[in-house]
Amino acid sequence: xxxxxxxxxLFFSRTDLTRSGAEAILAGALNGADDGELFLEYxxxxxxxxxxxxxxxANADTSQGFGLRAIADEATGYxxxxxxxxxxxxxxxxxxxxxxxxxxxxxxxxxxxTNRALxxxxxxxxxxxxxxxxxxxxxxxAYLRARDPRVRQVMASLSGEWRAIEIIRADGESAHDIRPLxxxxxxxxxxxxxxxxxxxxxxxxxxxxGDFIAPDVWQTNADEALRQAxxxxxxxxxxxxxxxxxxxxxxxxxxxxxxxxxxxxGDFNRKKTSVFAGLLGQRVASPxxxxxxxxxxxxxRGSLSIDDEGTxxxxxxxxxxxxxxxxxxxxMNARLMNVNPTGNxxxxxxxxxxMPRMTNTFMKNGDCDPEEIIKSIKSxxxxxxxxGGQVDITSGKFVFSASEAYLVDNGKIGAPVxxxxxxGNGADALTRISMVGNDMKLDPGVGTCGKDGQGVPVxxxxxxxxxxxxxxxxxxx
Numbered sequence: 001x002x003x004x005x006x007x008x009x010l011f012f013s014r015t016d017l018t019r020s021g022a023e024a025i026l027a028g029a030l031n032g033a034d035d036g037e038l039f040l041e042y043x044x045x046x047x048x049x050x051x052x053x054x055x056x057x058a059n060a061d062t063s064q065g066f067g068l069r070a071i072a073d074e075a076t077g078y079x080x081x082x083x084x085x086x087x088x089x090x091x092x093x094x095x096x097x098x099x100x101x102x103x104x105x106x107x108x109x110x111x112x113x114t115n116r117a118l119x120x121x122x123x124x125x126x127x128x129x130x131x132x133x134x135x136x137x138x139x140x141x142a143y144l145r146a147r148d149p150r151v152r153q154v155m156a157s158l159s160g161e162w163r164a165i166e167i168i169r170a171d172g173e174s175a176h177d178i179r180p181l182x183x184x185x186x187x188x189x190x191x192x193x194x195x196x197x198x199x200x201x202x203x204x205x206x207x208x209x210g211d212f213i214a215p216d217v218w219q220t221n222a223d224e225a226l227r228q229a230x231x232x233x234x235x236x237x238x239x240x241x242x243x244x245x246x247x248x249x250x251x252x253x254x255x256x257x258x259x260x261x262x263x264x265x266g267d268f269n270r271k272k273t274s275v276f277a278g279l280l281g282q283r284v285a286s287p288x289x290x291x292x293x294x295x296x297x298x299x300x301r302g303s304l305s306i307d308d309e310g311t312x313x314x315x316x317x318x319x320x321x322x323x324x325x326x327x328x329x330x331x332m333n334a335r336l337m338n339v340n341p342t343g344n345x346x347x348x349x350x351x352x353x354x355m356p357r358m359t360n361t362f363m364k365n366g367d368c369d370p371e372e373i374i375k376s377i378k379s380x381x382x383x384x385x386x387x388g389g390q391v392d393i394t395s396g397k398f399v400f401s402a403s404e405a406y407l408v409d410n411g412k413i414g415a416p417v418x419x420x421x422x423x424g425n426g427a428d429a430l431t432r433i434s435m436v437g438n439d440m441k442l443d444p445g446v447g448t449c450g451k452d453g454q455g456v457p458v459x460x461x462x463x464x465x466x467x468x469x470x471x472x473x474x475x476x477x
Contacts, residue, residue: 366436
C-alpha cells in the first residue's frame with residue numbers, strides 16, 4: 001500500500017467490483033425506497049502491547065467491505081460483505097430490496113456537497129518504523145521504573161489505523177473521506193507493602209504518531225499515569241450521601257456525554273424514549289449551560305469530514321443557555337422528524353448500519369474562576385477523573401465511578417478518596433448546576449462510545465462546574 005492511495009484504486013481498480021456495475025445495482029436496490037446508499041470501506045491497522053518488560057503482542061490487519069442499505073419509511077434493509085465484486089453486491093441488493101416490497105417512496109435528495117477535507121491521504125502507520133514503535137514502549141517502561149521505586153508493573157500500548165471510505169448514492173453521486181486514528185496508552189501499578197494501586201493515562205487523535213511519541217509528550221503522559229497511581233496509595237474511603245460536587249475540566253465531560261448526550265440523539269427522541277423527548281424550546285438546564293456537539297474540530301478523535309451517510313459534519317448546538325434547542329440527527333430520523341440532518345449518522349464499520357451518534361460533545365465555558373468554584377464548597381467532593389459508568393436513556397439515571405476525587409472542606413481541597421460513585425439523573429443534574437468555569441478542556445483523545453453493540457471514537461469536554469446536590473456512594477463506614 002502506498003502513502004497516498006487513490007480511492008478509485010482501493011475500491012474498483014484492484015477488485016472485481018466495477019463502478020458502473022455498482023451504480024446500476026444500487027439504483028435497482030433503491031428503486032421505490034426513501035433513502036439508502038452503498039458504503040465502501042478499506043482500512044489498515046496495527047497495535048503493539050508492552051507489558052512486564054517485554055513486547056507482548058504486535059498485530060497488523062487489513063480489512064475491506066461494503067454495506068448496502070435501503071430505507072422505506074421506518075424500515076431498513078441492510079446487507080454487508082467483504083467480497084468486492086458485482087456478483088456479491090447483487091446478492092446483497094436482492095436482500096435489501098425486499099424492504100421496499102409494496103412500498104413506493106421517492107428517493108431523498110443527496111447530502112450537500114463539501115470541499116472540506118479534515119485529513120490528508122497520508123497514512124500514519126508509515127510515519128514511524130517498526131523498531132521505533134517497539135523502542136518507544138520499552139522506553140516508557142524503563143522511564144517509569146526509574147522514576148519511583150514503588151513501581152511494580154508498567155503496561156503501554158500503541159495503536160494506529162488508516163481508513164478510507166466512499167459513499168455512493170442511487171443517482172451516482174459519491175463522497176470520500178480519509179480517517180487516520182492513533183492512540184497511546186500508559187498504565188502503571190505501584191505498591192507500598194500490601195497496598196497496590198494503578199493509574200493510567202492515554203492520548204490520541206486523528207493525526208500521525210509524531211504528535212504523541214515525542215519524548216517530552218510521552219514522558220509527561222507517563223508522569224500523569226504515575227501521579228494518579230501514587231495518589232491512590234494515600235486515598236481514604238469516600239463518604240456517602242447527598243453533597244455538593246465539583247467536576248473537573250476535560251475528561252469528566254464523559255458524564256455529560258453518557259447522562260445527557262445520548263438522550264439528545266434523534267432516534268431516542270423520535271421514538272419518545274428519551275427523557276428529553278418533546279422538550280424542544282423548554283428549559284432543561286440551569287442558565288449559563290450551553291452544550292454543543294462538534295464534529296469539525298480538526299485532529300480530534302470524534303471529528304470527521306463527513307459522517308457515514310455523506311453529510312458534512314457540523315457544530316450543532318443542543319442546549320443554549322439552559323434551553324433545549326436541537327437534537328443530533330442522521331438522515332432517516334431527520335426525515336421522519338421533518339428536520340435537517342446534522343452530520344451525526346455514524347457506524348462502527350461497513351458491517352453496521354448508521355444511526356445518530358455523538359462526535360465531540362462538550363459544555364461551553366462559563367464565567368466563573370475554577371478556584372472560586374472550589375472555595376464555594378462548604379463540604380463536598382471534587383471529582384477530577386472518571387472510570388466506568390452506566391446510564392438509562394429512558395429515565396436519565398446514571399451511576400459513575402470517580403477514579404480520582406478529593407474531599408473539599410470549607411473551600412479547601414483535602415485528602416484523596418477511593419470508592420466514590422456519583423449517582424443521579426442527567427436531566428435533574430443539569431438543573432442543579434450553579435457555577436460554570438472558564439477553563440473548558442477537551443479530553444486527551446481516548447473516548448469510545450458504545451450504542452446498540454457499535455463502538456465509535458468520540459470526544460468529550462467541559463469546564464470546571466459545580467452541582468449543588470448529587471448523591472455520592474462511598475465506602476466510609
